Amino acid sequence: MExxxxxxxxxxxxxxxxxxxxxxxxxxxxxGRVSGAGTSAAVTAGRWALVVDMKKCLxxxxxxxxxILACHRAHNVPQIPDLQEQVRWIWKEPFEHAFPEQEGxxxxxxxxxxxxxxxxxxDPPCVRVCPTRATFKRQDGIxxxxxxxxxxxxxxxxxxxxGARSFNFRDPRPYVSTTNPxxxxxxxxxxxxxxxxxxxxxxxxPPACVAACRxxxxxxxxxxxxxxxxxxxxxxxxxxxxxxxxxxxPNVYYVVG
Amino acid sequence: MYDSGKILTGLLIFALLVTFPVWYHLGRATPPPExxxxxxxIAGLAExxxxxxxxxxxxxxxxxxxxxxxxxxxxxxxxxxxxxGEKYPISxxxxxxxxxxxxxxxxxxxxxxxxxxxxxxxxxxxxxxxxR
Numbered sequence: 001m002e003x004x005x006x007x008x009x010x011x012x013x014x015x016x017x018x019x020x021x022x023x024x025x026x027x028x029x030x031x032g033r034v035s036g037a038g039t040s041a042a043v044t045a046g047r048w049a050l051v052v053d054m055k056k057c058l059x060x061x062x063x064x065x066x067x068i069l070a071c072h073r074a075h076n077v078p079q080i081p082d083l084q085e086q087v088r089w090i091w092k093e094p095f096e097h098a099f100p101e102q103e104g105x106x107x108x109x110x111x112x113x114x115x116x117x118x119x120x121x122x123d124p125p126c127v128r129v130c131p132t133r134a135t136f137k138r139q140d141g142i143x144x145x146x147x148x149x150x151x152x153x154x155x156x157x158x159x160x161x162x163g164a165r166s167f168n169f170r171d172p173r174p175y176v177s178t179t180n181p182x183x184x185x186x187x188x189x190x191x192x193x194x195x196x197x198x199x200x201x202x203x204x205x206p207p208a209c210v211a212a213c214r215x216x217x218x219x220x221x222x223x224x225x226x227x228x229x230x231x232x233x234x235x236x237x238x239x240x241x242x243x244x245x246x247x248x249x250p251n252v253y254y255v256v257g
Numbered sequence: 258m259y260d261s262g263k264i265l266t267g268l269l270i271f272a273l274l275v276t277f278p279v280w281y282h283l284g285r286a287t288p289p290p291e292x293x294x295x296x297x298x299i300a301g302l303a304e305x306x307x308x309x310x311x312x313x314x315x316x317x318x319x320x321x322x323x324x325x326x327x328x329x330x331x332x333x334x335x336x337x338x339x340x341x342g343e344k345y346p347i348s349x350x351x352x353x354x355x356x357x358x359x360x361x362x363x364x365x366x367x368x369x370x371x372x373x374x375x376x377x378x379x380x381x382x383x384x385x386x387x388x389r
Contacts, residue, residue, distance in 0.1 A: 076382075138333060146330045147380060179382055182350050187379040202335050 047122070047141040047223040048196055049230045049251040050210070051239065052115050056217035062113055068092075070212030074197070076185040078168075078175030087166040089194040090117040090209055098242055109256065115218075117209075118143060118164040118194035119242060119250030126156035126165065135191075140222075141251060142196045152189035161246050165193045223251070290370040293362035298355055308339045308352070319375070322349070349381050358384040 003011075057064075071077070071090045078087050092113035096103040099114070120143045127137050134149035135156055157165045171188045179185065183199065186192050197207035205211065210218040221230035230253075233239070238257035241250040258264070299305060307314045309321070328334040329347045337345045337352075345352050357363045360383040368375060 136331070140333075144330070148326060148330065181382045181384065184350075184380040184382060187376075198333070202333070 046139075046225070047251065048120065048201070049141075049221060049223045049253065050117075050196070050207070051219045051221075051230050051233050051253045051255060053217045053219070053233075053255040054109075054112075054114065055255065056215045057115055058112055060215045060217065062092075064215075065092075066212045066214060067115065067209035067218060070208045071194070071197075073178065074180055074200075074208040075183055075195075076172075076176045076180055077192075078172035078185075079177065080170075080172075080175050085167075085169040087168065087172065087192060089166075089192070090115065092116070099240065101243065101245060102240075106256070114254065116162065116164070116242070117252060118196075119162055119248065119252045120194075120196055122249035122251065123247060125159040125161065125248060129155040129159040131155065138198075140201075142198055142201075143193075144195060144198060145190075145192060147184075147186055147190050147192070150190040152191065154191060156191055161243055161248065162250075165191050167191050287370070290366040292364075292366045293359055295362075296356060296358050298358065302356075307356075308337070308343070308345050322353075322377075325349075349377065354384050359386055360384070361386060 068090050072079070072088075075089060077089055080086050093116045095106070095109045095112045095114050098116050102109075120141055122141070124135075124137055124143045126135050127143060130136075131153060132149045132151055134146045134151070135143060136146070137143050152167070154167055157167060168186050168188050168190055172186055173179075176185055197205070197209075200207060206220050207218075210220045219229050219233060221228035223230060223234075225231065233255065234253060237255045239253040239255050241253055244250075294305070314321070325337065325347045328337070335347050337347045339345060354360075360378070
């Protein structure tokens, strides 16, 4: 068969075009499959926030630990006696430790136990430093931990100005007294912290600490919604945040006045 | 060749040691794994099928679980739509382990046989198994 140079080049060009089309078609097919897999977007944009009414909390007395127990039971948080290796998601801290910049200013609050937990900052430093993106910020404001990805480098612990993160120096399982089978434990070598009860929110339930409080001292809600209870409290009462000078913009507020 | 006797003996011993697993197991077949489906929940099912076809689950359950992991943790997506349109919660505990509540006689059967060691159970809690 005779073929001049012109026909040869044309055929070659068409062939190349065909080769290039195959991966494009492949990608298009795949894209269709992935989008079909998802259903409702469970994570909707918003800004979850917690308001701690310290008046009510302090009235309940220093022995009340309902919220702490409920949280730690729901999430299989180990109770390790060694202070250095303690794991905690929510706990009490003296006022001047929780609010060091306020020390000496509010005498009536000095030494009072303040409920502290992860602030789910709007600009979280832990997320910025995580090398594996194991900790990340969801669209609804929750600063999440993906334990599958955590390599235990503890950069996030160094970055968090609130000490809200704990490292599992040892296998936590022997220190979990009653295991909640619905929630996983952690393993040695990962960092953990409060997740604003992401798993309960997905079912439409309030966080475990909020549900456990008998005094109504904890209020949870979406700050984007102007009619939410948290918005109304922030509008009406005087609230403070922990270490506002650092610019992390916490989403846990404390009613003190 | 110097010391040919020693070298050849050494080579023979080496060859024997290297091929040890082959001739040690000659004629002894390891029984194939038999994942056990006998749990109360599965016994009560009208149609004994997993969320996808058995063939698919057998070949791709690890891929499915990885996708589930990323959907649930990273995208906050908690519902899976199977190929037949049925919806299931994306949860190892609430979906998989509700039926397959016998880890040692289901999961471990094949995993041990194939020598794979998935790290799911370092954190996820396997249901307690009665001594049946």
